[in-house]
Amino acid sequence: MSNWPRVPGIAYGGDYNPEQWPESTWTEDIALMREAGVSMVTVGVFSWALLERREGEFDFGWLDRVFDLLHEAGIAVDLATATASPPPWFSRAYPDTLPVTKEGHRLWPGSRQAYCPSSTRYRQAATNLARALAQRYGQHPALVMWHINNEYGCHVPQCYCDGSAAAFRNWLQARYHDVEALNAAWGTAFWSQHYTAFDEILPPRSTPTWANPTQQLDWYRFASDELLACFTSERDAIHEVTPDIPITTNFMGAFKPVNYFDWAPHEDVVSNDHYLLGADPSPHVQLAMSADLVRAAGHGAPWILMEHSTSAVNWQPRNLAKQPGQLARNSLQHVARGADAVCFFQWRASRAGAEKFHSGMVPHAGTDTKVWREVVELGKHLKSLGEVAGSRVQAEVAILFDWNAWWAVELDSHPSTDVQYLTIVRDYYESLWRQGVTIDFARPDDDLSAYKLVVVPALYLVTDQAAAAIGDYVRAGGHLLCTFFSGIVDENDALRLGGYPGAFRDLLGVKVEEFFPLAEGEVVQLSDDARGTVWTEALHPAGANVVATYVDGPLAGWPAVTAHHAGDGLGHYVTTRLDQDSLARLIARCCAEAGVRPPIIAASGIEVVRRRGDGASYLFVINHTQQEADVQAVGEELLTGRAVTDSLRLPAGGVAVVRETH
């Protein structure tokens, strides 16, 4: 169910925390919101301590007034359940709800999110508060959405307390039923780890050396599930009271501890928080990747950009402010990639607390500022894009992404610590992005038949079922581009024997006898002028053609890249981390062979994405360069209302959205 858009067009707003300001400020807030075109705000995200001042004693007075003020101004409310941070009285009354680290430290209140996700006491209290809010505001006409908790797992994704240990054992019992099945799955014959009963099992707490890998993997799964159980507990209580109000919680892009692909089906609509990373050399590519990932979580449906920033944040070592125009460029890039709502953290920059140097829609310096002027302008832009809402992003290429593979591939005691999942995914994502190709992220066991090309980066762990699905896709004519350290283990992190890459050996027509990771900083040359780092493999072709070989390094003369016809399809295998230029050439060739084309041909640094709705298509064009650029398009540019007859001139840093005429 994605019935959320009770706010017409592209919703616009942000987190609104009026309780941090005197009520005298609220009137100004409303007036400024109207000036900016704000249509929806999120209220109450961290208000537990002010909503329930003592156990069971609720104080809704101030929130009632906020609701009424907003409603009078025609601004919809996305009501947060306020459960992301229990109040001090709660932690003091129930100290065993506090989280415990891997080393056995208790984490104390004083910041936020100081709760153990497996604590039944916490879950109960949170659910009670959510229910009370639903009962109080469920019928309020301003209410359009529920926002449960906040950024689940952000600071405490895992708790190692005794209560969590007991919950872990229950989870394992449900998964394995009897302990010998667990012994088999975990390979406990190794290192004298055989369990005689579930009672003996612990979380992977601090231990003399590497904990059992499958124990660690199951711990990731368990911890993600525990957070989800917190969510569904609140959700169920609310759904009972307000079955028709959509429910969401805000994701954080590629956040390792929570499996958003598993989670999204439990929401009515998917939301995302995204912040630019100052240290990223191309943060707009990272933005695109985050947006595409969250869109994939919702199976392509429009989603909500629940948080981003008008300018600098406060939590990076050096928090870079945004350049003029960057606010709009970032926001519309999200819309281009499927967002139907653009919200900021937060409405008014704080005066106190740990986030006071986080930018807001209303800066410390007031409204005679770049930020405020751009906030107002963005409001107008979004208004003019109303018709785009509901349309969907079009993509011909899929990158397979999987939290289980991510968790497993980065476990300890592996051939090389230089193999980092997101780095490899990003390599391929960015190379496609630079060639103007729009991608979808997909689950490994999805039906892939709609894609012309599927990229498989470091899918170290793959289930038999997913491996079969990928094989079916290729043999039916699909094109595959698969990297090293894929197909290595089954779902229990047990090795697929007989030569690497176990699950894909036949499909790719190769057999690898040994990994040859490279030393730190080592670079090897390939026969096609490519360069490789991080990894090489002693590969024997078993049907595949050799596309490139190693010229030097530990495997001089051995194959580096291969291609294999399987059924009606074609599978490329890459045994090293290619440099960007070489990867661009490889991907260009794979795209050409697969018939993949960008939405339109544009200069380097011009991002083009097409959203397609009922009978209409919208071309988003974003100029990330410092030069103006011309782009071929025909239709109406919606931000300016101007007709585009055959080409569009985009200023440096500019954005255009063309309703296309075909």
Added chain:
Amino acid sequence: MSNWPRVPGIAYGGDYNPEQWPESTWTEDIALMREAGVSMVTVGVFSWALLERREGEFDFGWLDRVFDLLHEAGIAVDLATATASPPPWFSRAYPDTLPVTKEGHRLWPGSRQAYCPSSTRYRQAATNLARALAQRYGQHPALVMWHINNEYGCHVPQCYCDGSAAAFRNWLQARYHDVEALNAAWGTAFWSQHYTAFDEILPPRSTPTWANPTQQLDWYRFASDELLACFTSERDAIHEVTPDIPITTNFMGAFKPVNYFDWAPHEDVVSNDHYLLGADPSPHVQLAMSADLVRAAGHGAPWILMEHSTSAVNWQPRNLAKQPGQLARNSLQHVARGADAVCFFQWRASRAGAEKFHSGMVPHAGTDTKVWREVVELGKHLKSLGEVAGSRVQAEVAILFDWNAWWAVELDSHPSTDVQYLTIVRDYYESLWRQGVTIDFARPDDDLSAYKLVVVPALYLVTDQAAAAIGDYVRAGGHLLCTFFSGIVDENDALRLGGYPGAFRDLLGVKVEEFFPLAEGEVVQLSDDARGTVWTEALHPAGANVVATYVDGPLAGWPAVTAHHAGDGLGHYVTTRLDQDSLARLIARCCAEAGVRPPIIAASGIEVVRRRGDGASYLFVINHTQQEADVQAVGEELLTGRAVTDSLRLPAGGVAVVRETH
């Protein structure tokens, strides 16, 4: 009260720990002390375990003999209260006196200083010992000073145990009276941190993410106050017994955890410990800064150099030995900047224990050594400088320094971790030092009218009162040089809204709408050939003249440095961290405008400081270069007794002290 100098002239000596040596060594010690001209030694700093061998059982026999031996030799005793390290029996009997880290680890005995500063049990035991010593030695003719504890806070500035938590709550209750005042001051509406009672409040222990900033700031204040309370408890017990013997404790220069400006008024005389840092590119400048800071703590009165080293120390990664002549140069640099006593840690280099590789006045290798010869020579030098004692350093420039600002500006979740308080203070200090200008450090709310120029580096936190005092100073004709990230928050770390630099916006005639911190290693060019790093700001002049603009970087074309006439004064504002050359030019201009002049004009690397006493003035000239240098002066050179008619030739590394004839 600064009635300490019962030792005539410049006192000379060091820590004397005879209990670590057989008594047979003591006779040799006394003979060598006389050879070196030692006039005062500090005894008993770490002797608790040997003075109170079991609870309440004192053994003063060995100390009696030490007192008598010293007295017979005419050497005065600065008696330490021996409370800096409780004995093993104490920790074993009272384990709850052991300190606890932020993460909840207990720290164990085995090194030194293993006590919780808030422990009433510890304070009581320490005070009892201090009282017992006063009763025993209060009338001994050798006693000239009390040295309470040692380097308070050196290893355990803060303890997070439950006892400390209770003490923190008491401290907060005394500060805020009711919990709603605390809620307002701490901004607890943020992140659901509202307290319903003081009982709920904790130290900023390990917590999922950033603790409330004001909680952290108050914790710094509390912790400094707790150490002070340890001091005053001992002091009061001693003052009852020996009201006329001055009391001190040894500071450690710019030591963040203890607010020495608050602390000094509780002492009779201020002392300092200083050690060169091998990794510092100009350790003699750092020495000068430490000396000036401790002099400021005592409001300009002469102070005691309680510890420094004859050569290498033992606690740095690489402990560099001193070059020939460096011992004298360092010692006399302290005297130049107001020290009336020169003491070393320690008399005899240890044979055992963690400090055995710390140099002493008597080295491991004995007296046929560079160190011993220089120790003896220094004794003669200090004797010839006797008349200098009691004179005061003259300065026309003040740098505002504030522990509260320091604590606050380095809290987490700020715009840039590259903003480090001491680095910015040092930039300005060193630039003035290199131009030969003597400075005083001053408190922000001091009467500044005596200074021609006041420098305000990164005074992030400033009270309304201090901001007003600074404004008064300027409007009455003073010159101000203020850096970025000043005047940002009030005493509760709450933002001053309406544009930065809040408290100084009007005074400086500027309004900043947004900070633009620079990326790591990023350098921007200014219009006057200066270069900036770390920080830039989007500044609008509001009355100020633009002195320089940014040529590139995120704010190309925006003002970088401004000047504003306010009342009869002039205020410069600098929005970036300038490179050393550019800063030198700016400071030269500000000095010229303000009429600031060095004591005399000397070549680069020649440090010149004037002390002025009753009808006499003393020019200290220290050659930090590798070349000899000529300096203009008229009078008598005291170290050699030679007349100086118009100029003085100083060898490389040499020192001269001229009683000036005017």
Added chain:
Amino acid sequence: MSNWPRVPGIAYGGDYNPEQWPESTWTEDIALMREAGVSMVTVGVFSWALLERREGEFDFGWLDRVFDLLHEAGIAVDLATATASPPPWFSRAYPDTLPVTKEGHRLWPGSRQAYCPSSTRYRQAATNLARALAQRYGQHPALVMWHINNEYGCHVPQCYCDGSAAAFRNWLQARYHDVEALNAAWGTAFWSQHYTAFDEILPPRSTPTWANPTQQLDWYRFASDELLACFTSERDAIHEVTPDIPITTNFMGAFKPVNYFDWAPHEDVVSNDHYLLGADPSPHVQLAMSADLVRAAGHGAPWILMEHSTSAVNWQPRNLAKQPGQLARNSLQHVARGADAVCFFQWRASRAGAEKFHSGMVPHAGTDTKVWREVVELGKHLKSLGEVAGSRVQAEVAILFDWNAWWAVELDSHPSTDVQYLTIVRDYYESLWRQGVTIDFARPDDDLSAYKLVVVPALYLVTDQAAAAIGDYVRAGGHLLCTFFSGIVDENDALRLGGYPGAFRDLLGVKVEEFFPLAEGEVVQLSDDARGTVWTEALHPAGANVVATYVDGPLAGWPAVTAHHAGDGLGHYVTTRLDQDSLARLIARCCAEAGVRPPIIAASGIEVVRRRGDGASYLFVINHTQQEADVQAVGEELLTGRAVTDSLRLPAGGVAVVRETH
């Protein structure tokens, strides 16, 4: 007693963990072992959980079948006592057997080795299991050796729990008898550390700053002794049952926490585990050093290479695979240096668990692989070397090595953290290696008279007795090469006063008045074109000749290297860390003066070692270069069976073993 070689010739095999595989695999295992020429396998290293499934309930069925299968195939069994990792049920039943870190964290089960070495409960349980195994398999004809525990101390060399604290106190009481002796030895007069009773003493747990150095040193000694007590407890139980079966445990080369020199006499035969370090620029030199060290532990007797790898391991950041030929080169290098058995961890590469990416004799990819082919070839090589077994390595040079010196020299609060024991030992070892000189490691108080040259690297701690033995050696005509920071303290880490290097001052004819450690990265020039880093010293010759002086740096003009005739001998002293070229020249001169010669003259990178047995001598020649090389030799090359008449041509990376004809 070194009666172990019940397996004829050079034993060949590895760790065999059949319990990790279905029994169906076992038959294939045996067949492959026979193909490879395996003659001995180690069984049961981590089998506790499967051997004792509940307390006191032993399940030997599967192991019985393994024994029988192996015996039928003529493969001998080295039976491990399986005590290196207690089962989960044990840790759950006896949580106080779990180790505790210095900070007070408990370490939990889930990996391996989660036990406190001082736990009597653990020792009892381990000894019971060892006894049960001895009773079960003591008479089995396949049994040839006992392998107690595994890599003692690998992950938990020290435990800081209360039980360990009590054991430490007992150990101290046995060493010092009364507490005042301990106070004197530890120098507790320093920092108020005087103990009134043993009850007050603790392990060096987390403490505010540096713990007492002698406490730390005794803690190292205690911890090594505690592990040894675990070993002897098992050993004694087994010896009672099988007095004639030799007992070993596997060492780990230069492993700091365990004093293998003290330990080896308690074994029947010494074993070693060795793995190449990918980050080492010359890992084969490190291999040689490890082999020579373990040979020294056994006083030169042949030893067992219990573990090494066929290719990559899994525990380094980047695990490099071996190049073709490297497996044989590594293995035979161990044999050259005294190994009479070559075993691998492990037989079959694991399918699950933390070591699944550790190479095995049978790789994941099966037998059609480089690794398997080389395993089979090595089996043939070792068979042809059978006659070498029992012969001994010949050396004319000794390097003094001492765990007590190592522990002490790397304690905290020293002049420079750049002084790392193994680095300095390696400098001298590698320089000798590169000149083709075979060395023995020796204990400082060994009779050194058989050596022509003795090298003393950083022997910071030296007992009076050892200092006297070294002096006797020199005065009787020996040649000595001694580095800086030697002879500094006595066995209690108390300084030898009167000038450095205390214990060797007279012997070397020098007196050092002060250390001048160098800054990070600082390089000084010497008069003989050498360069020094890390360290310099202010040295006065007192009889010694100056060989080289410093040209620059803090001691320009001072002596850097000296030589002194003492009695009939000659002692060189080196006050800095020389670069490799300069050190090579110094060592070449010292070797020439002492009459030291390599076994034969060979090109650089050709390793030559001679083993000498009953009436025969064997020349091992290993080509570590990329070029073929000719080597002078006469006799029979054993790997090929070919006669060598005057010279041998060795391919790049090749190995030859010549039974010499004289």
